[in-house]
Amino acid sequence: MRPWTFPVSLDPGSAEPLFLQIARRIAADIGRGRLRPGAVLPGSRTLAKTLGVHRNTVLAAYDELEAEGWLSSAERSTRVSAALPPRPRGVAAPRGELGYDLPARPAWRTFAPDPARRGVLHFGAGLPDLRLAPADELARAYRAAARAGGRTALGYSDPRGDVHLRRALASLLRETRGLACDEDHLLVTAGSQGAIDLVARRLLGPGDAVAVEDPGYPPAWDALASTGAELLPVGVDGDGLRVDALEALAARRRVRLLYLTPHHQFPTTVTLSTARRLQLLDVARARRIAVLEDDYDFEFHYDGRPVLPLAATDMGAVIYVGTLSKILAPGLRLGWVAGPRPLVEALAAQRMRADRHGSPALERAVAALIEDGLLSRHARKMRRVYEARRNALAEALRAELGGAAELAVPAGGMSLWVSFPEGVDAEVAARAAPRHGVGFYPGARFSFRGGEARAARLGFASLDERELREATRRLCAALRARPDIQRGRTTL
CATH class of the missing domain: 3.90.1150.10 (Aspartate Aminotransferase, domain 1)
Known part of the structure; x- marks a missing residue:
């Protein structure tokens, strides 16, 4: 690793000598953890050139720091000492302690990946099994997209996502999931979690009532609750979400949104029955409840034909969220929201306030995989x-x-x-x-x-x-x- 150049801020008008200013700035950076024990400092000539001072000034600063125990010299190098003196007064602790209040937020029991343990x-x-991910094909497609796209692949892009990927996804959703949509009905997101978070921030506010499945998907609960919304659990049985319980809840409270996983319910894996699907859409329309449908693994259905999404029946009432994480790899962070154009435009405006857009080159590459049929072959x-x-x-x-x-x-x-x-x-x-x-x-x-x-x-x-x-x-x-x-x- 190349040694750092460390642009120290000096005050030539100060009564304090320049070599002491340099020494105090370096000691402060060591004390607050920016420079770690064993870190190599730049040579005296290099630092003198960077700071615009005489080399002897830097040598005097290094000598001062070594005398105080902050630095140690070895042949041809100066390093931060492994045995450091106490932190100087007024210097923040390593990595800092909070100097402000951090508002509390609901914390659900999560299932973030456990740290890898050898033999476990x-x-x-x-x-998915990442050992089977089409990494070579994806790498080739990415290189081709970056070369062919030029500035458009590496610069700012549409907050809705790359148009090539939206067109490819729209075709996929029409052919395999029965959605009546085109690219203007889609917004590409950072995975399904990014889609849920974006919808939550646009549709919900403090005090809004949100119905969720119980048991259900805690990361989605986190995103929904972070808006200040109140989450209300609705039970699940062998036929999926209990729509009668939802209807009773909606009779008592103004439910703003329902989040559910009707295809393979998370975590119980049951499928929402046909009768309940129809009943749910009737309740949603009558009560003006936005239905946030998370279809996270539609591609993996083994017995019979997969059940079409709720959005295939009524995309006016249903906001459809999906992901490519389960087909390709979670690390790609590619998902989508499908819905009416006014919703997509509102979500795009919301996204511009946060991360602006995704990765145009990656999105163009995945579009090529879909168009070439590789994605469908890999899914099969x-x-x-x-x-x-x-x-x-x-x-x-x-x-x-x-x-x-x-x-x-x-x-x-x-x-x-x-x-x-x-x-x-x-x-x-x-x-x-x-x-x-x-x-x-x-x-x-x-x-x-x-x-x-x-x-x-x-x-x-x-x-x-x-x-x-x-x-x-x-x-x-x-x-x-x-x-x-x-x-x-x-x-x-």
């Missing part, structure tokens, strides 16, 4: 792979647990929802599981009120079949190691 197999909550390949993994995990759980756990093999998605026997606290087991070489997310992480103590969401897409069988064996070992199981309160 983590089921996850439904991530992943469907076969993930279906085999779904079946492998279900078989492994049945072999290890027998009838001690309840699980319904979902028609689609990237995870299983498992209910363990009475006496098993999945939250406690999840904390102990890494000692057995496995990780998983307990159901309580997705519960609005802290329920679902016996449940867990086990992702199967990111592990291969051999890894899934081994992870299941380790999971069951962790469950059997629980003290209440050893006492005979339940059987696994």
